Amino acid sequence: MVELNNHGLLTLFAVVLIAIFSAGEIGRLRGTRAVGRGGGDVSTLEGSTLGLLALMIGFTFAMALARFEVRRDAIVTEANAIGTTALRARLLPEPNRSEALKLLKEYAQVRLEVTQSVLDASALNAAIVRSNQIHEKLWQNTIAVAARDPAPVPTGVFIRSLNEMIDSHAKRLAAFHNRVPDIVFLALYGVAIVAFALVGYANGLEKRRVRLPTYLTGAIVASVILLVQDLDRPTSGFISVSQQPMVDVIESMASYQ
Numbered sequence: 001m002v003e004l005n006n007h008g009l010l011t012l013f014a015v016v017l018i019a020i021f022s023a024g025e026i027g028r029l030r031g032t033r034a035v036g037r038g039g040g041d042v043s044t045l046e047g048s049t050l051g052l053l054a055l056m057i058g059f060t061f062a063m064a065l066a067r068f069e070v071r072r073d074a075i076v077t078e079a080n081a082i083g084t085t086a087l088r089a090r091l092l093p094e095p096n097r098s099e100a101l102k103l104l105k106e107y108a109q110v111r112l113e114v115t116q117s118v119l120d121a122s123a124l125n126a127a128i129v130r131s132n133q134i135h136e137k138l139w140q141n142t143i144a145v146a147a148r149d150p151a152p153v154p155t156g157v158f159i160r161s162l163n164e165m166i167d168s169h170a171k172r173l174a175a176f177h178n179r180v181p182d183i184v185f186l187a188l189y190g191v192a193i194v195a196f197a198l199v200g201y202a203n204g205l206e207k208r209r210v211r212l213p214t215y216l217t218g219a220i221v222a223s224v225i226l227l228v229q230d231l232d233r234p235t236s237g238f239i240s241v242s243q244q245p246m247v248d249v250i251e252s253m254a255s256y257q
Contacts, residue, residue, distance in 0.1 A: 016189055024211075027199065028214075030200075031203060043202055057188065074176075079246045090256060092145055103141070105254075146159075
């Protein structure tokens with residue numbers, strides 16, 4: 001199976017555009033040779049296939065948009081969880097307080113870099129590994145506090161917020177990896193190519209053959225497919241999920257002592 005996420009959006013756009021134009025031209029040649037041999041059902045097939053293409057684009061866009069919104073919400077949730085944990089860490093006794101705040105500041109920066117390094121798989125994996133290491137250090141730090149005094153309220157509320165922060169980390173990773181399946185885009189490409197082959201064939205049957213409308217329509221369809229793919233890659237395309245919530249948390253934590 002082809003891994004579409006391994007290829008750039010502009011590369012995919014160019015390939016789809018060339019495939020659509022080529023299908024249109026091949027269909028036109030076939031249609032020109034078939035003049036006078038019937039073909040009255042071609043217009044019906046053309047309209048049906050274009051309708052199917054529009055329906056598939058609509059469903060695929062809805063899938064990509066839903067995943068985009070989940071990723072955006074996941075960032076807000078994780079940023080809030082980190083901010084809350086940092087606030088409650090200030091209730092801990094020293095030296096655990098300073099250690100927890102230091103780790104949380106590093107953690108917030110690492111979580112920001114998870115998005116910024118998405119094009120580099122090794123950097124992404126390294127950031128995830130470092131996140132898990134910080135989780136463990138924070139937990140060990142909390143165990144040390146609880147061992148000294150297992151009953152205090154500050155320790156209890158900090159543990160609760162730390163658990164929520166770790167959970168939000170897992171949810172954000174799950175949302176990050178939840179993409180529209182490649183088979184859906186491949187099916188979309190296939191229907192688009194067939195549709196424009198029929199458009200070209202129908203145009204070839206006409207007495208007056210004009211290419212410009214076919215080319216314009218093909219370019220529009222390829223652009224819309226590009227938009228849907230871009231929406232499905234919110235960290236590596238032209239449309240990106242705002243990282244401002246995480247930036248705001250990092251800025252607010254800078255003054256914590």
